[in-house]
Amino acid sequence: MKQLAGLMVAFWLFLVGSLRAGVAQELRFPPNRIAVVGAGIGGSSAAYFLRQKFGKHVQIDLFEKGEVGGRLATVDMEGGQYEAGGSVIHPLNLHMKTFVKELGLSVRAPSDSLVGIHNGEDFVFQESHWFIVNIVKMLWRYGLNFLRMYMWVEDMLDKFMRIYRYQTFDYSFSTTESLLHALGGNDFMTKLNVTVDEALQRAGFSQKFIDEIVTPAMRVNYNQGVKINGFVGAVSLAGTDSGLWSVEGGNKLVCTGLVYSSKAQLIQGTVTSMQEKVRPLKSGGTVKLYELSYETSAGPGLEMYDIVVIATPLNKDVSNISFLGFNPPIHTFSKRYQQTVATFVHGQLNSSFFGCSSPCRFEVSEILTTDNPKLFFSSVGAVSPVKAKSESEASQSAESLKVWKVFSPEPLTKDQLDLLFKSHHAVSEKKWLAYPLYSPPEKMPPVILHDRIYYVNSIELAASAMEMSAISAKNVALLAHHRWYGKDGQIDQEDLTERLKSEL
Numbered sequence: 179m180k181q182l183a184g185l186m187v188a189f190w191l192f193l194v195g196s197l198r199a200g201v202a203q204e205l206r207f208p209p210n211r212i213a214v215v216g217a218g219i220g221g222s223s224a225a226y227f228l229r230q231k232f233g234k235h236v237q238i239d240l241f242e243k244g245e246v247g248g249r250l251a252t253v254d255m256e257g258g259q260y261e262a263g264g265s266v267i268h269p270l271n272l273h274m275k276t277f278v279k280e281l282g283l284s285v286r287a288p289s290d291s292l293v294g295i296h297n298g299e300d301f302v303f304q305e306s307h308w309f310i311v312n313i314v315k316m317l318w319r320y321g322l323n324f325l326r327m328y329m330w331v332e333d334m335l336d337k338f339m340r341i342y343r344y345q346t347f348d349y350s351f352s353t354t355e356s357l358l359h360a361l362g363g364n365d366f367m368t369k370l371n372v373t374v375d376e377a378l379q380r381a382g383f384s385q386k387f388i389d390e391i392v393t394p395a396m397r398v399n400y401n402q403g404v405k406i407n408g409f410v411g412a413v414s415l416a417g418t419d420s421g422l423w424s425v426e427g428g429n430k431l432v433c434t435g436l437v438y439s440s441k442a443q444l445i446q447g448t449v450t451s452m453q454e455k456v457r458p459l460k461s462g463g464t465v466k467l468y469e470l471s472y473e474t475s476a477g478p479g480l481e482m483y484d485i486v487v488i489a490t491p492l493n494k495d496v497s498n499i500s501f502l503g504f505n506p507p508i509h510t511f512s513k514r515y516q517q518t519v520a521t522f523v524h525g526q527l528n529s530s531f532f533g534c535s536s537p538c539r540f541e542v543s544e545i546l547t548t549d550n551p552k553l554f555f556s557s558v559g560a561v562s563p564v565k566a567k568s569e570s571e572a573s574q575s576a577e578s579l580k581v582w583k584v585f586s587p588e589p590l591t592k593d594q595l596d597l598l599f600k601s602h603h604a605v606s607e608k609k610w611l612a613y614p615l616y617s618p619p620e621k622m623p624p625v626i627l628h629d630r631i632y633y634v635n636s637i638e639l640a641a642s643a644m645e646m647s648a649i650s651a652k653n654v655a656l657l658a659h660h661r662w663y664g665k666d667g668q669i670d671q672e673d674l675t676e677r678l679k680s681e682l
């Protein structure tokens with residue numbers, strides 16, 4: 179009797195055990211193939227993090243219609259290469275820092291430059307070589323606003339930095355709102371709803387400081403004024419911190435390095451559409467896959483995937499991808515992107531244009547501007563090539579003219595070039611649809627576009643920057659992994675800061 183009972187228990191345990199195993203096995207079966215669309219910093223880091231999460235057996239295909247690097251690109255001028263898109267990286271951008279270290283790349287410090295702020299007639303503020311002179315000038319003109327700005331940015335950065343711990347502990351978020359809310363609570367949500375102008379006025383900043391210091395920073399970083407949302411405004415102000423850096427040889431080397439180390443297969447082609455297909459399995463039953471259509475120079479192609487990650491803005495002017503037969507439908511988003519033209523000019527600035535008639539001491543090499551409709555450009559700054567020249571070349575060019583980078587909303591006309599420069603002998607231009615045209619209150623597009631389709635660039639509507647794309651890419655890799663394996667406890671958790679304190 180006892181034996182029989184023992185046998186029955188054993189049999190029952192066996193049944194439950196095998197049932198469980200069956201269910202778990204179905205859930206735990208790894209995906210075969212993942213597609214990533216776009217090989218900018220968002221897509222290349224997504225491939226890298228997907229490889230980390232899903233292991234070495236999954237096939238990762240990375241589609242790119244242009245150059246690896248996307249908005250990280252250099253232009254060639256007279257044998258030198260210059261950053262034409264995303265150029266500076268903040269010292270606390272930890273994903274970018276880690277990539278550079280792991281890929282064995284080196285850091286390039288930007289050349290020291292003195293900043294001048296021009297209002298269309300005159301310089302309203304000019305930095306000096308003398309630290310103490312700068313302090314006195316700042317205090318004299320703006321009181322404690324500079325200090326206050328430093329603290330305002332610091333407060334935001336403190337909260338923002340929580341993302342690295344959350345991601346280290348494998349936590350992910352299903353929307354950009356929940357990600358930002360987990361970092362900065364209502365403070366971050368409110369920042370997305372108001373202009374940076376409003377946000378700073380509420381925080382007690384003077385109008386003069388907003389017009390003469392904040393506006394120029396927004397113009398140089400986003401080619402837009404202080405009507406952009408408070409969150410991207412704070413990110414942009416963080417870009418005035420010291421210790422900014424870039425990558426020796428070009429920031430795009432991070433992307434090529436990540437693609438290589440992710441062992442993703444790079445497919446040079448344009449993804450045109452995708453739809454969901456039901457396919458029979460060899461073992462019986464069916465599986466739902468996404469079918470991607472793409473165009474290459476060799477003709478059209480079709481491929482099937484378990485998971486799709488989109489790492490390019492879904493905006494008709496930028497990526498025009500059609501989502502066929504989805505219910506509810508997936509739209510490309512109507513958000514417009516700001517056109518920014520980067521013009522590189524090898525020549526001599528026309529100092530009298532800047533109200534500095536001879537004899538005049540013209541020391542500034544980074545000219546920012548206030549919001550004057552008369553101005554046809556938003557900034558002019560001296561730049562150096564992404565690779566240090568050899569010493570003989572350097573000594574040759576030491577005395578020669580500088581290369582200037584001009585940002586403007588429209589291409590510069592010949593007359594405008596002649597006005598800005600006394601003389602010039604080489605000009606090179608790169609036109610971008612650069613970043614969203616921000617207009618708060620900002621509504622974030624979804625991160626989960628469909629069951630297993632994820633959208634990295636949702637985060638750009640909060641703020642566009644290299645690190646933002648990398649953070650979103652890691653979030654998407656974690657999210658895709660947790661959702662595939664049913665680990666709901668790692669998604670959208672509240673009070674993570676408190677919880678992680680006790681976990682340590």
Ligand SMILES: Cc1cc2nc3c(=O)[nH]c(=O)nc-3n(C[C@H](O)[C@H](O)[C@H](O)COP(=O)(O)OP(=O)(O)OC[C@H]3O[C@@H](n4cnc5c(N)ncnc54)[C@H](O)[C@@H]3O)c2cc1C
Pocket residue numbers: 215216217218219220221241242243244245246247248249250262263264265266267399447448449450489490491496497498499518520610611612613635642643644645647
């Ligand atoms: C002028 C300028 C200055 C900037 N300055 C800075 C800065 O100093 N610091 C900073 O952090 N950020 C800066 N940024 C922002 C930063 O460059 C971007 O936020 C970041 O590079 C975006 O990367 P991404 O991978 O998300 O998108 P992208 O780099 O745009 O990558 C998307 C990729 O997808 C490809 N693609 C698109 N559609 C398809 C398709 N249908 N099929 C296949 N491939 C497709 C594109 O060719 C592209 O390569 C700047 C941007 C610009 C334009």
Ligand SMILES: *[C@@H]1O[C@H](CO)[C@@H](O)[C@H](O)[C@H]1NC(C)=O
Pocket residue numbers: 364367368371619
């Ligand atoms: C921001 O605005 C949206 C409407 O655009 C609103 O639903 C939301 O509650 C607002 N959030 C905050 C924190 O003000």
Ligand SMILES: *[C@@H]1O[C@H](CO)[C@@H](O)[C@H](O)[C@H]1NC(C)=O
Pocket residue numbers: 450494495498500
């Ligand atoms: C987007 O693609 C569709 C179909 O492929 C095409 O008809 C349309 O003209 C494209 N739009 C743009 C702006 O390129």
Ligand SMILES: *[C@@H]1O[C@H](CO)[C@@H](O)[C@H](O)[C@H]1NC(C)=O
Pocket residue numbers: 528530531532596597598599600601
């Ligand atoms: C320089 O700027 C002045 C003042 O705007 C302008 O009159 C002049 O034509 C410009 N060009 C040169 C080559 O001096």
